[in-house]
Amino acid sequence: MKFGYFDDKNREYVITSPKTPYPWINYLGTQGFFSLISNTAGGYCFYKDARLRRITRYRYNNVPVDMGGRYFYINDGGHVWNPGWSPVKTTLDSYECRHGMGYTIIKGSSNGVTATVTFFVPQNFNGEIQKVTIKNDSDKEKNLKLFSFLEWCLWDANDDTTNFQRNFNTGEVEIDGSVIYHKTEYKERRDHYAFYSVNADINGYDTDRESFLGLYNGFDAPQTVFAGAPNMSVADGWSPVASHYIEIKLQPGESKDLVFCLGYVENKFEEKFAPDLDENSTIITSGDRKKNIVNKAKAQAMMAMCDTAEKADKLLAELKEHWNSLLGQYSVDSPDEKLNRMVNIWNQYQCMVTFNMSRSASYFESGIGRGMGFRDSNQDLLGFVHQIPARARERLIDLAATMLEDGGAYHQYQPLTKMGNHELGSNFNDDPLWMILAVAAYIKETGDVSILDEKVPYENRDELADTMLDHMKRAFYHVVKKVGPHGLPLSGRADWNDCLNLSCFSDKPGESFQTYNNKEMFKEPPYYSKVAESVMIAGMFCAIAPEYVEMCKLKGDTSEAEKAQAEIEKMRKNTLEYGYDGEWFLRAYDHYGKKVGSHECEEGKIFIEPQGWCVLAGLGKDKGYDIQTLDSVDKYLNSKHGLVLNNPAFTHYYIQYGEISTYPGGYKENAGIFCHNNAWIICAEAAVGRGDKAFEYYSKIAPAFREDISDLHRTEPYVYAQMIAGKDAKRHGEAKNSWLTGTAAWNFVAVSQYILGIKPEYNGLKIDPSIPHEWDGFTASRLFRGATYEITVKNPDHVCHGVKSVTVDGKAVDSNVIPVFENGTHKVEVVLG
Numbered sequence: 001m002k003f004g005y006f007d008d009k010n011r012e013y014v015i016t017s018p019k020t021p022y023p024w025i026n027y028l029g030t031q032g033f034f035s036l037i038s039n040t041a042g043g044y045c046f047y048k049d050a051r052l053r054r055i056t057r058y059r060y061n062n063v064p065v066d067m068g069g070r071y072f073y074i075n076d077g078g079h080v081w082n083p084g085w086s087p088v089k090t091t092l093d094s095y096e097c098r099h100g101m102g103y104t105i106i107k108g109s110s111n112g113v114t115a116t117v118t119f120f121v122p123q124n125f126n127g128e129i130q131k132v133t134i135k136n137d138s139d140k141e142k143n144l145k146l147f148s149f150l151e152w153c154l155w156d157a158n159d160d161t162t163n164f165q166r167n168f169n170t171g172e173v174e175i176d177g178s179v180i181y182h183k184t185e186y187k188e189r190r191d192h193y194a195f196y197s198v199n200a201d202i203n204g205y206d207t208d209r210e211s212f213l214g215l216y217n218g219f220d221a222p223q224t225v226f227a228g229a230p231n232m233s234v235a236d237g238w239s240p241v242a243s244h245y246i247e248i249k250l251q252p253g254e255s256k257d258l259v260f261c262l263g264y265v266e267n268k269f270e271e272k273f274a275p276d277l278d279e280n281s282t283i284i285t286s287g288d289r290k291k292n293i294v295n296k297a298k299a300q301a302m303m304a305m306c307d308t309a310e311k312a313d314k315l316l317a318e319l320k321e322h323w324n325s326l327l328g329q330y331s332v333d334s335p336d337e338k339l340n341r342m343v344n345i346w347n348q349y350q351c352m353v354t355f356n357m358s359r360s361a362s363y364f365e366s367g368i369g370r371g372m373g374f375r376d377s378n379q380d381l382l383g384f385v386h387q388i389p390a391r392a393r394e395r396l397i398d399l400a401a402t403m404l405e406d407g408g409a410y411h412q413y414q415p416l417t418k419m420g421n422h423e424l425g426s427n428f429n430d431d432p433l434w435m436i437l438a439v440a441a442y443i444k445e446t447g448d449v450s451i452l453d454e455k456v457p458y459e460n461r462d463e464l465a466d467t468m469l470d471h472m473k474r475a476f477y478h479v480v481k482k483v484g485p486h487g488l489p490l491s492g493r494a495d496w497n498d499c500l501n502l503s504c505f506s507d508k509p510g511e512s513f514q515t516y517n518n519k520e521m522f523k524e525p526p527y528y529s530k531v532a533e534s535v536m537i538a539g540m541f542c543a544i545a546p547e548y549v550e551m552c553k554l555k556g557d558t559s560e561a562e563k564a565q566a567e568i569e570k571m572r573k574n575t576l577e578y579g580y581d582g583e584w585f586l587r588a589y590d591h592y593g594k595k596v597g598s599h600e601c602e603e604g605k606i607f608i609e610p611q612g613w614c615v616l617a618g619l620g621k622d623k624g625y626d627i628q629t630l631d632s633v634d635k636y637l638n639s640k641h642g643l644v645l646n647n648p649a650f651t652h653y654y655i656q657y658g659e660i661s662t663y664p665g666g667y668k669e670n671a672g673i674f675c676h677n678n679a680w681i682i683c684a685e686a687a688v689g690r691g692d693k694a695f696e697y698y699s700k701i702a703p704a705f706r707e708d709i710s711d712l713h714r715t716e717p718y719v720y721a722q723m724i725a726g727k728d729a730k731r732h733g734e735a736k737n738s739w740l741t742g743t744a745a746w747n748f749v750a751v752s753q754y755i756l757g758i759k760p761e762y763n764g765l766k767i768d769p770s771i772p773h774e775w776d777g778f779t780a781s782r783l784f785r786g787a788t789y790e791i792t793v794k795n796p797d798h799v800c801h802g803v804k805s806v807t808v809d810g811k812a813v814d815s816n817v818i819p820v821f822e823n824g825t826h827k828v829e830v831v832l833g
Contacts, residue, residue, distance in 0.1 A: 001711040006704070006718070007098070011323070011345050013718040015039045015097040018085035021714040023066040025363050025739065026099040027353045028128060029121035030322070033264055034356065035128045036363055037104050037119055039097040040086035042069035043363070044153070045128055047192075047264045049416035050361035051368050054157035055182075055194050055264060056150050061364055067218070068151060070119070070262065072132060073225040075145040076111050080225055083108035083115040087219035099718070101323035101349055103316060112138025113250075122315040123322055127263030127302055131312045134258075136250035144248040147225050148260060150196060151209060152182040152240045157368045171240035173207040174294060179303070180207055180242040187292045192266045195299045196242040199259045199307040204230030204245035212243050257309035265298045326352065326387045332756060334778040338704040343751055346704065350719045350744040351383030355395070360415060362740045371414040371421050374399060375496065376742060378434035382441050383745030386760075386783070389446045396439055400456045400471045405464060407432050407471075407478030419460055425515070427526050429482060429492035430537050432475030433544045439472060440547035444760040447785050447820065449554050469555060476548045479541050480567050484589065487574035488533035489541060491588060495534040497609060497645075499669035501658025502532035502590055513659035521591075529591040535579040536587065539613030542572050550762060576620055584632040585610040585619075587646075590656045597646070604657075606636050607646045612680025616687060626688050633681055634693070641733040642673035642701045643681055644726040666729025673724040675701045679746035686754035686770035691800030694755050695772045702747065709733065720744050758782050758791065764817040767830050769793055770801045777832075787821035791828045804833035 003024075004015040015024060023038040034050075036043040036058075044050075044058035058068045067087060074081055081090035084097070084106040094114075098105040103120035118131040136142045154160045154167050174181040179197040186193050206212040206224055211233030214223035224230055230245040248256055274293040306312045331344045358372035358380065377399055385392040402410045402420045409431045410420025443449060452469040482490045489495075491502045493514055501513045505521055517527035545568050552561035579586050587597025587607035597607040611633050615626045637643045649665030650657070663670035678701050685694035699705045701724065707717035712733045715721045720743040721735035753759040757769035758780055765784045777794040803816045807829045818828055 001709070002707060002717075003710050004097075004717075006341060006707075008341055008345065010098075010100065011327070011349075012098045012100040013346075013716070015099070016095070018092075018095050018097070021711055023363065024097075024099070024716045026104045027357070027739070028102055028104065028119060030102065030123065030352070030356060033121050033126040033128070034361065035119070035121055036361065038066050038069065038363070039084070039099070039104075039106070040066065040069070041071055041082070041084040041106055041117070041119075042066040042086065044068070045262060046157075046361065047126060049371070049414055050357075051157050051371070052155070052414060052416045053192070053264075054153040054155060054160065055262070057153040057160065060368075070128075070130065071149045071219065072115065072117060073147040073149065073222065074110075074113065074115060074134075075147070075225055075228050076113055076142065078228075079111050081108070081110040083117050089220060100320075101327070101345075102319050109137065112136065112140070113142060113144065118312075118316065120316055120319055122306075122319055125302065125305070125315070126265070127261050129306050129312055129315065130260040130262070131309060131316075132258045132260065133255055133309075134248060134250065135255035136252055139252050141252070142248075142250045144250065145225075145228050146244075146246045146248055146258075147222070147230075148196070148198065148242070148244040149212065149219075149222070150242050150262065152184070152194065152242065154184050155190065155192075161368065168239075169237045171235045171237050173235045173240050173242075175205060175207065175234065176296065178202045178244065179296075179299070180205060180244070181294055181296070181299070182240060182242065183292075183294050184240065186272070186294060191269060191272060192264065193294055193299075195261075195263050195265070196244075197261045197263070197299075197303050198244050198246070199261075199303070200246060202244045203247045204232055206230050206233045206243040206245070207235040207240055208233035209235075209239040209241045212241055259306050259309060259312045261303055261306055263299055263302045265302075267295050267298065271295055323349075328781075329386055329783040330752060330758075330781070332752075332778060332780040334756075335775050338699070338702065339751065341704045342702050343748075343756070346718045347702075347720075347744060347748045347751070348383075348387065350739065351380065351748055352387060354380045354740055354742075354744050355384045355388075355391075357740050358415075359740045362737070364737075371412045373412050374402060374409045375411070375428065375431050375434045378438035379742045380745045381438045383748040385441055385445045389442065389448075392442055393446075393448070393451060396435075396442060396451065397454060397456055397468075399435065399438075400468060401458070401460050403432075403435070403458055403471055403474070405458045405474070407474030407476070409435070410459075427492040427528060428494050428498075429479070429490055429534065430495045430540060432478045433537070433540050435475050436472055436548050437544045439468065440544075440551070441760075443551070443554075444762055445784075447762075452551060452555055469551060472548050472551055473560070476545060476564060476567075479537065479545070480571075484531055484533035485593065486533055486578040486589065487570065488535060488578060488589070489537035490528070490530065491532045491534040491537070492528050495537050495588075496540075497536075497660065497669055499659035499663075500588070500596075501660075502588060502596075502656065503528035504658045505591075505655055506658065507655060531589070531593055532591045533589040534587075535575065535585055535589075535597075536607075536610040536613060538571055538575040538579055539585065539610045539617055539619065542568060542575060542617035542619060543613050545571075554762070572617070572619060575614065579610070579614070580620060580625060584629050585614045592656065596657070603648050603650050604646045604660075605648065606632060608633065608637055608643055608674070608677050608681065609645070612677065612684045615684035616680070626684070630681070630685060630688065630690070630693070639673065639727040639732070640700075641724050641726075642675065643678050643697060644671045644728075645669055645674045645677065646671050649726070649728040664729070666726035666732065668723055671726045671728050673701065673726050675720055675722060675724060675743040676741060676746055679743065679750040682747070682750040683754045686750070686757070686801075689770055689801035691755065691770040692772050694750075694770055698747070698751060698755060701743075702751075720747060756780060758789075760784065761817055764819045765789055766817045767791060767793070767806065767828065768801075768803060768816055769830070769832065771795065771832075773798045773800045785820050786823050788825040789818060789828055790825060791830065793830045793832065795832045797833045799832050802832055803830055805831045
């Protein structure tokens with residue numbers, strides 16, 4: 001069942017019912033100010049950091065779901081409704097929500113009135129613009145009463161939800177004309193405030209939540225709106241809000257535009273306040289400050305940028321042009337419309353959103369408790385580096401600065417401070433390898449080897465700064481030096497799968513599987529097993545570590561390259577000897593030295609994660625291990641809705657495995673369909689030339705392919721979810737945790753670099769497709785290092801893989817790695833066979 005449709009021309013998903021199976025959301029903003037908005041205008045806003053600089057309040061997992069947002073209430077002679085249906089939920093005569101690239105348009109009509117609200121965050125602008133257009137479609141004059149509404153968060157979203165002893169006494173606002181300023185804590189320690197304005201005279205306002213709603217009312221029944229008159233309340237402690245009241249008279253066919261602006265301002269300490277004036281408007285130069293009037297200069301400048309509908313429209317047009325530029329750097333025209341839709345629009349869009357947010361600002365799962373992930377952000381870079389390489393470079397340096405001197409890293413950092421998150425710490429032993437992979441991806445995309453000379457701190461301490469190449473070296477040897485009895489990498493706290501906790505051994509409720517240290521079992525810091533080994537990290541190392549060797553060669557250090565290569569060969573030998581289980585690769589060895597993910601196990605005989613990496617590393621390829629492994633994945637892990645993470649699912653708690661065995665079978669890491677690691681198998685199938693199988697796996701989880709079953713899938717049909725319930729689950733096929741997931745980047749890599757086969761290399765652009773045999777071919781356009789490659793792939797023999805011939809600008813070449821051109825457009829023709 002569908003709840004809308006794709007409008008590919010406008011790059012929008014059009015939702016035609018407000019009652020989607022789950023709130024379907026969009027992300028607004030690309031730089032410092034960000035908003036999350038649902039199809040009924042729910043959500044929240046923040047500046048840079050969803051936890052530490054939250055601007056509006058949101059209640060996660062509320063009942064009913066998705067309560068709290070930016071709302072417009074219309075009172076039409078006692079008939080009260082919202083353009084987005086919620087929260088009053090008056091039945092609308094028509095409804096439509098268009099989620100586009102960085103903007104959302106919600107349109108509703110009721111009782112002869114149509115209201116359209118366009119929400120977006122312009123470029124180089126620390127605020128959200130809301131353009132409201134109200135039209136009288138009836139044949140009678142309309143006297144409407146419009147109420148805006150949003151609820152301020154008291155900046156630190158975690159403190160805002162817990163510290164009521166203080167917070168109920170600190171709320172403070174300032175009202176100046178049509179602008180409501182939120183200045184809680186501004187007069188003391190903060191240098192920032194927020195404001196909510198409208199480009200028209202107002203007839204009233206409210207800034208105290210209880211006065212606006214009524215003590216026993218919800219957002220669905222605000223007493224002020226239903227009474228048709230504001231209370232003119234001024235927040236004094238308790239919960240500050242912002243509501244404008246505007247009376248609108250419309251003749252038949254007449255419409256009115258209003259532009260609201262929700263903004264954020266920072267002022268220098270010495271410029272925080274406007275001058276105090278006496279009754280004659282003379283500046284008071286002596287005595288203590290009395291009025292604490294905020295310095296509004298920056299806010300007024302922002303408002304001036306959008307004080308007419310025409311100015312707002314111009315800013316929106318500039319935003320659309322920005323996205324046109326980003327999405328125009330890689331495009332494809334294949335025989336499959338849904339694949340085109342994902343590659344050209346939605347997958348790249350989601351990659352950019354995950355670049356901005358990592359996992360720090362989701363709609364239901366987080367936004368309070370965590371920052372930017374180290375491994376997450378490195379993997380996300382793989383999906384957006386071709387769009388914004390300069391910002392990718394900046395992100396790599398930020399990430400490298402959180403590394404520790406031993407080559408490990410803080411697992412998370414806060415985006416506002418860029419400092420490592422001490423609460424979670426380090427010792428997630430896969431982390432360093434993702435740094436090597438991300439830096440390699442950047443260099444391949446840009447050719448910018450100079451990043452390896454960049455001086456970058458360790459632990460954000462300038463006195464510990466060394467070159468980025470040194471960071472790569474320490475990351476490499478962090479894995480080499482931390483091995484167990486079989487010479488395989490130690491798992492540490494976790495090895496990508498944060499729920500496979502081989503060092504936790506928790507038997508008490510409330511202990512964190514990721515951070516709990518069992519000091520009785522592990523006698524000395526850092527309190528993790530020196531026996532539990534990860535075959536997944538071993539496979540990753542064999543696949544990723546050669547990139548470090550190449551970096552050494554690029555810098556002329558052949559001695560180090562040879563030394564590192566010897567370590568890789570040693571790891572390959574150990575992985576083949578101790579990591580292969582006969583038909584697939586083991587997952588790990590536990591703290592007791594027993595196999596995990598083996599045919600010898602009662603449950604969890606096979607896991608998905610090591611299979612993709614070991615095949616991509618070419619481990620045992622000469623013996624046929626790659627095909628045998630992938631056949632086992634198909635046999636044991638495949639399902640109607642994608643590849644499950646492990647099989648059989650765990651049915652009871654294995655204390656030596658940790659969190660993975662706490663979930664019911666088919667959910668999350670216990671045999672759920674983890675869409676992130678499905679991509680590794682897609683890449684592996686394409687790498688061995690099985691394009692049919694790669695495309696089968698791709699199409700099972702790609703959201704556009706699942707649109708027809710939206711009632712089952714539940715989350716948005718335009719962006720990937722982290723997980724789909726597996727074959728052991730009662731809700732097999734239901735998705736959870738959409739938007740912020742490494743699935744976006746890895747599936748873009750899988751489809752763009754492995755299925756379509758257009759892959760940056762150090763010395764050029766490699767064309768090596770692995771496609772469904774039915775395809776006659778495809779065309780693609782790829783901007784690469786300043787030149788545009790117009791690529792035509794022909795498949796006359798209907799094979800899946802294998803390049804027969806290549807021509808560049810009409811001349812035959814003997815390699816499918818197309819050389820680097822400084823500029824211009826170049827025609828590339830590839831014939832498969």
